[in-house]
Amino acid sequence: MTTVKLAQPVAIVGSGTVAGPNEGKGPLAEYFDQILEDNLAGQKSWEKAEQLIMQSAIEIALKDAKIGADQIDIFIAGDLLNQIITSTFTARKLKIPFLGLYGACSTFIEGYVVGSLILQNQQIHCIVTATSSHNSTSERQFRFPTEYGGQVPVTAQYTVTGSGASVLKKKGELPGAFITHTTIGKVFDYGIKNPFEMGAAMAPAAVDTLYRHIKHSEYPLEAYDAILTGDLGHIGKKIVCQLMQEKGMAIDTIYDDCGTMIFSEKQKVFSGGSGCACSALVVLGRMFDDMRSGLIKRLIVVSTGALLSPTSTQQGDSIPGIAHAVTIEWRSNEGRK
């Protein structure tokens, strides 16, 4: 088994996006449901702000789906913080059966994959998935105290502040977005030990998953209107193009990376955006808009995760990467169901 064609395609019946202040100054600002004025969002700590951001994204998604929290069977979420406290403390408020994931920045699509596969069970009808990241909570957990103001090399990426939430249902009305195929990623490690080169560390995992996803689906490459990776940044994006070309799939014209889309060049984010929220904000914001307006009908999203911890890095370990993929189709009343 590698790529699963879902027996029952899963409808994305609602979504919510909350973006941080820097993301709100970027080129995709108009696509986000809510933009924060500052990183603390009125809370006492960045960690509590991140919890509020995820909670707000879920509230917006539920409203968008016109559904109450009591109609949700399962809440599936994960984030970057140790013991995924953003997700668990949000689950505490929701009081919905909860499954916690950890897939680093691949969590947005890991949630879609797990949610879609679980929704095939007869008794499960509706699932909410969510993920988040916060520049300041990540900086101080993974790198240095923020007060330190350390310099970073140009290969470094900037963790996106924000959250994206989705309401998934077995049955959705047309027109609408449907998850049709899922591919679970394998863990790859090309020996990169520098935590400021995560794009390069994750690229081989993205290529393996993307290649398997296309090869084992019923569609040829030409059937897709767009392919997006999660947060490889400018450097990782180039590697993906080159490696896919070597495998006989020229994706250049339809491929982009969310990490290179979310900020403008003027925003000084080095190699681009990263973090769980990066692909969630770009896909649920910009891409869904493109689907609704008919620009994109069939999209592959490959969210990518760097599976390092400060402890593994300090102990001299290299950085493994993972990537999960789904195909999302916009289905209208005319033609195919």
Next chain:
Amino acid sequence: MTTVKLAQPVAIVGSGTVAGPNEGKGPLAEYFDQILEDNLAGQKSWEKAEQLIMQSAIEIALKDAKIGADQIDIFIAGDLLNQIITSTFTARKLKIPFLGLYGACSTFIEGYVVGSLILQNQQIHCIVTATSSHNSTSERQFRFPTEYGGQVPVTAQYTVTGSGASVLKKKGELPGAFITHTTIGKVFDYGIKNPFEMGAAMAPAAVDTLYRHIKHSEYPLEAYDAILTGDLGHIGKKIVCQLMQEKGMAIDTIYDDCGTMIFSEKQKVFSGGSGCACSALVVLGRMFDDMRSGLIKRLIVVSTGALLSPTSTQQGDSIPGIAHAVTIEWRSNEGRK
């Protein structure tokens, strides 16, 4: 949706248990497949030892199932370490599509729940689940540097060193163990802020899940031969008995807690064992033996997790708890399928 009766019961066709040296001196020693002579297992760090332990448990489980790694569709795992590095670094070696979970000490059963629900998909045939914990990696991550030698109160628990792995298949031969019902837990928080009182923090979540699991299955309480919670310890166990009694379910005669079973009273582990490996070792070791010998035919396992992080505790947050449950049935050739 609360409790799912699996359309296709999931067979547990192989299991592997590796226990630490202290666990190997406890009353369940004879039931473990492998016992370590020391906590480092020949590695340079405890973290690397934990990775080796999980890997060994998986190898034993695959051998027990007479199955090669190439026949596994998905590897599902989680552990207590930041960014679940034990699981991801093990996945790096396995090269099997990987889904990372975080459910603290509830991960053993979270893996069974997610694995069982995903196995209902037609294209997915075989899943390996694993979880681990290590006393020394947990001590230094969650509490104090181990060199510090701090004293702990009698309500504290002792993190189990070990790992349990299982091979799950849609079709299994008889006689054998089958997962038949799953219940996903909600996050509960009764305001306990002391990280040395985790049993009490997790007990209400265990009670909610256990009560829903029994109430929404087709069996009355009398149909079960045993009920086990994961790692509540002596104090949490008493709370569960009392709260279940108040809800009209007297479980005392068939109920025990893995945290109170894995060590003897002489072993000075305060309120009992804890950690992801606690319920995995007790269930895959002792309980499976009881099933094979006909002592137990229908068992509920409720693994419990305390969803704290050092950051949330330092920021004054209380400790939410979660618990997931499955029913495991021993099915023989005679009588029911």
